[in-house]
Amino acid sequence: MLIRKDLKHVERNLILSFESSCDETSVAVIENGDHILSNIVATQIKSHQRFGGVVPEVASRHHIEQITSCIEDALSEAQVGYDDLNAVAVTYGPGLVGALLIGVTAAKTVAFAHHLPLVPVNHMAGHIYAARFVKPIEFPALALLVSGGHTELVYMPEPGKFEIIGETRDDAAGEAYDKIGRVLGINYPAGKEVDRLAHLGKDTFNFPRAMDQDDSFDFSFSGLKSAFLNTTHHADQLGETLSREDLAASFQQAVVDVLADKTVRALADYPVKQLILAGGVAANLGLRERLTTELEAFDNTELLLAPLKLCGDNAAMVGAAGYVFYNQQQFGDASLNADPSLEFDWMSTAE
Numbered sequence: 049m050l051i052r053k054d055l056k057h058v059e060r061n062l063i064l065s066f067e068s069s070c071d072e073t074s075v076a077v078i079e080n081g082d083h084i085l086s087n088i089v090a091t092q093i094k095s096h097q098r099f100g101g102v103v104p105e106v107a108s109r110h111h112i113e114q115i116t117s118c119i120e121d122a123l124s125e126a127q128v129g130y131d132d133l134n135a136v137a138v139t140y141g142p143g144l145v146g147a148l149l150i151g152v153t154a155a156k157t158v159a160f161a162h163h164l165p166l167v168p169v170n171h172m173a174g175h176i177y178a179a180r181f182v183k184p185i186e187f188p189a190l191a192l193l194v195s196g197g198h199t200e201l202v203y204m205p206e207p208g209k210f211e212i213i214g215e216t217r218d219d220a221a222g223e224a225y226d227k228i229g230r231v232l233g234i235n236y237p238a239g240k241e242v243d244r245l246a247h248l249g250k251d252t253f254n255f256p257r258a259m260d261q262d263d264s265f266d267f268s269f270s271g272l273k274s275a276f277l278n279t280t281h282h283a284d285q286l287g288e289t290l291s292r293e294d295l296a297a298s299f300q301q302a303v304v305d306v307l308a309d310k311t312v313r314a315l316a317d318y319p320v321k322q323l324i325l326a327g328g329v330a331a332n333l334g335l336r337e338r339l340t341t342e343l344e345a346f347d348n349t350e351l352l353l354a355p356l357k358l359c360g361d362n363a364a365m366v367g368a369a370g371y372v373f374y375n376q377q378q379f380g381d382a383s384l385n386a387d388p389s390l391e392f393d394w395m396s397t398a399e
């Protein structure tokens with residue numbers, strides 16, 4: 049019996065992974081880092097919509113209510129038990145501290161009770177590794193990480209090493225989408241609907257492309273957001289009705305231009321085998337189309353788009369990243385705590 053179990057463990061590595069950094073409670077079972085046996089995602093979006101954004105206390109409460117049934121569903125859908133697992137992986141930052149704590153506590157409890165190694169995962173590394181479900185990541189790689197809280201260009205010389213070469217100096221791209229979406233009367237999170245409207249309109253407003261021409265790889269979206277708000281406010285005062293489709297198209301074109309231009313310039317300085325697009329905003333069809341076109345000019349760089357269904361927060365991506373850190377034996381212990389402003393630094397020094 050024991051021998052059979054050991055053999056099974058050699059053949060397949062099973063990681064139970066947790067994600068609770070914001071408004072999705074998610075638990076997954078991932079086989080060998082690249083195969084999803086289950087990926088349960090309990091979204092809380094409806095509870096936050098009436099507030100126009102995520103309310104931290106409400107998020108924590110929902111995570112507590114959902115986490116146990118998410119674990120049960122993830123194991124039963126994967127048709128595995130605790131004894132089949134090799135490790136437990138968990139997002140421990142960045143994110144909302146009260147929300148992160150629920151996932152971290154649940155993961156520590158399972159790891160402790162079942163004598164399993166605990167693998168701490170940076171949420172942003174998780175987003176990058178969503179692309180692992182498309183094909184193996186080849187290094188060096190560059191990731192354009194665009195989410196509700198982050199907009200970063202991340203250089204990865206080898207597995208588990210992350211260097212931020214550019215980031216937003218103010219709003220994240222997703223945050224800007226959500227803010228201008230509100231003015232267009234779209235519920236939080238607005239990105240997907242703004243993207244849909246944008247495809248029906250034209251770039252007639254010529255909004256600013258902040259920092260597009262400067263030498264850094266940093267981004268700024270607050271000027272674009274203000275230009276958008278000023279335009280709509282001014283029209284309101286004059287009693288004019290502007291085309292929502294054209295407003296969305298103009299906003300999206302400005303965002304996509306800056307993201308694509310900076311990424312292409314970064315590729316010139318950092319020749320890589322793959323460019324990975326990941327994070328919630330990576331679901332943006334305009335951005336996916338634009339990068340696909342731009343990458344045609346790069347013979348030696350392949351574009352890896354995170355699967356549409358895995359762009360938003362989910363535990364499968366945490367399991368994929370967790371598998372890499374598991375193999376590098378980057379383990380946590382009972383002292384692991386949530387780190388709301390976790391950065392990539394801790395991993396870039398790890399050997």
Ligand code: KG4
Nearest residue numbers: 195196197222237239240328329332360361
């Ligand atoms: O990565 P994510 O699920 O959560 C964070 O870690 O922040 O990203 C959520 C963000 C939201 O701001 C949402 O509006 C945006 O991703 N988003 C999009 C699209 N789908 C989601 N933004 C632009 N276009 C989309 N299609």
Ligand code: ZN
Nearest residue numbers: 195328360361
């Ligand atoms: Zn995220």
